Amino acid sequence: MSRPTHPKKEIEEALRHAEGHGWRIDVGGSHAWGRIYCPFKDVECRCGEFCITSIWSTPKNPGNHARALRRVVENCSTHRNQRDADHDAKE
Template identity: 75%
Template structure:
């Protein structure tokens, strides 16, 4: 792992889940710990916007933020299409 670990263990676990599914995790940025980027970079995904989610360093509820990040990753339309067509193994 070439990135710093997130200080909240729930969020770090969600980031590792994202990485296992091919998402890129980048630490740094203004006002945030970092961002996660969808591996498909598909214009049709997420209502016409590319899949990018902000990872906060000190969210009010780390557990809720971790679940929200996992939900973004798991609900990626492009990933679902690939998985349903048999193109991706988990």
């Protein structure tokens, strides 16, 4: 079953980016449109307390919220370590 599409296109693109990196998206909740969950359960992961991030349905600035969601995905330390290892292997 596919998830519903987010009404703001910038945020939907950020959610697809997160899904492409293995993050899980749960739609619904008390005050948010949904949440994204980090796929890594690594002890040294910097995102230990940030592994769950809320997705707002009507943010004041959708572009800024989309950039923040992408930043959470890109700054996950486990993801960053894997990306750096892949980069080092290519050199």
